[in-house]
Amino acid sequence: MITEFANDRKKPLSCFSPFPQASDRKSWDSLPEELTSRLIKNGEAYLNFDYPSLTAVDYMEFTRNGNRSRFQDKLFLRRTALNALVLAECAEYKGRFLDDIINGLSLICEENAWQLPAHNSYIRDTPPSILPDVTRPVIDLFAAETASVLAVAEYLLRQELDSVTPFLSKMINKNLEERIFTPYLNEHFWWMGDGISHMNNWTVWCTQNVLLSAFTRELPQTQMEDIFKKACKSIDYFLAEYGDDGCCDEGAQYYRHAGLCLFNCLEVLNGVSDNAFLPAYKIEKIKNIASYILTAHIHDVYYVNFADCSPIAGRCGAREFLFGKRTKNEELMSFAAEDYHNSEDPLTIEEHNLFYRLQTVFTHGEMISFAKSPIVHRDFWFESVGLFIARDEHLYLAVKAGDNDDSHNHNDTGSFTIYKDGKPMFIDVGVETYTKKTFSKDRYDIWTMQSRYHNLPTFFDGGTQIMQRDGSDYRAKNVNHQLGTSVCHITMDLEAAYPDERIKSYTRNAVLEKGKEITITDHYEGDLPRPVLSLMFYEEPMISENTVQIGNLGSLLIEGAVRIQKEVIPITDERLKTSWKHDVYRLLVTMDHKDLTLRIR
Structure with a gap:
């Protein structure tokens, strides 16, 4: 060319x-x-x-x-x-x-x-x-x-x-x-x-x-x-x-x-x-x-x-x-x-x-x-990377399909981020200050690189955590999406992103109903015990039974969970501090059976 x-x-x-x-x-x-x-x-x-x-x-x-x-x-x-x-x-x-x-x-x-x-x-x-x-x-x-x-x-x-x-x-x-x-x-x-x-x-x-x-x-x-x-x-x-x-x-x-x-x-x-x-x-x-x-x-x-x-x-x-x-x-x-x-x-x-x-x-x-004009953002599907973007007047939804072989890769296939009124609601933390470890064989020992610190499930075999692995083989399959004037959605199977054949299927469906809400629906089939879904937040999530108030931004209704736990993750790294001015939070949501639904408003 x-x-x-x-x-x-x-x-x-x-x-x-x-x-x-x-x-x-x-x-x-x-x-x-x-x-x-x-x-x-x-x-x-x-x-x-x-x-x-x-x-x-x-x-x-x-x-x-x-x-x-x-x-x-x-x-x-x-x-x-x-x-x-x-x-x-x-x-x-x-x-x-x-x-x-x-x-x-x-x-x-x-x-x-x-x-x-x-x-x-x-x-x-x-x-x-x-x-x-x-x-x-x-x-x-x-x-x-x-x-x-x-x-x-x-x-x-x-x-x-x-x-x-x-x-x-x-x-x-x-x-x-x-x-x-x-x-x-x-x-x-x-x-x-x-x-x-x-x-x-x-x-x-x-x-x-x-x-x-x-x-x-x-x-x-x-x-x-x-x-x-x-x-x-x-x-x-x-x-x-x-x-x-x-x-x-x-x-x-x-x-x-x-x-x-x-x-x-x-x-x-x-x-x-x-x-x-x-x-x-x-x-x-x-x-x-x-x-x-x-x-x-x-x-x-x-x-x-x-x-x-x-x-x-x-x-x-x-x-x-x-x-x-x-x-x-x-x-x-x-x-x-x-x-x-x-x-x-x-x-x-x-x-x-x-x-x-x-x-x-x-x-x-x-x-x-230069004459300024209002920014017009489009809903978009970047097929080459597997990046889905949809928004309405208040809510913004991005979902990462693709694989775990991106340049500067994190094991984040299937993860999503949600903003409301331009403020971070469900987050991707990003990366810490680069060190020798960042671009070494030990890269995925760093917590920010791991799927368990993204909005993704972790599986367990006794005391062993089974997370996503890096590489082009670890990817989303059966990806389908639709960008409509009133509804945008994406669905995928994340089974192949995990290195364990006992995970038969983990389908994720993310839907933005414009003017109403975002719904994330996960369905699991497999021989391992029920997984634990990590959810990452910037504003503190306040738990009341199956309802979570996310700071002053909005609410999350969780259906199909047997346990919801909250962790505080201190932000001490200088590079992370440029994005996150205070600690961030992680919810650990244990699935009750095979289905879990998140409704975000």
């Missing part, structure tokens, strides 16, 4: 000029004064900045005790500080920020490696080395991201850096060549794709940043062609695994690293090829990838979440707006513009990709002035 556009282009490749350089004062001085002032103020916070030290022992900590955060936080701070300083200098243009910029550029080039400790390996899903091999660079997400930060910073301030010394640009170009361009063309990293292995957001995220790094400078034409062709091939591998419906199987949060990075890949490719890739934006699959985020939106900050996705997946902004503009989706443009307007951090000062920040700066005015 993408390779075909590459082969059909008529002109030689050119450099990519993403946005005006700092020396283009007409463009930078035309930005709104209020925006310019904010950029300068953000940069002033880093004047005379003491960039944090990155030690070898910090790097080794991931291998030694599994902690990712301490090293990463300092590494990311270096980049966010540099970005703020660069944008401030571009906005003010008095040279006041240049020394701190030069310090940042030099320190990042002095780092032994740009890949994260968690990614310091050459073969997918193998244990990382305790320290990097400086003779053989690894291109991971953040090596590529670092390259683009340096490349875009150097592009913006090329003239100003050169006035200090030409050796600064030479230093950056040397590091890009040795750490990115040479290994990119001479090594095979798994995320590049081979037509067999599963791809995920890494493919387009890394490719986007390699393209930005390469095409913002003069390279030999043959090298440009080689990078260009390899990038197109990787994007084709990525798209081949995407369903035509555009659903991101990593969830709304990872849409920002999957769908939106695909968009920026296309933007760079288009920019260097005299618009040879414009027809790509008319392809139905790519248009659906763009609009996925709008369909997955629930209300305000909330999105339907499964796998490692958080329910608070981040506000939309310039990238969504521009993707909507390219695909001629005015609903997405309006949604993104409204979300940008409501954002607590519209200038994304914590973002460590400088190109994204430039997109925001130069799209700010258009988003602020």
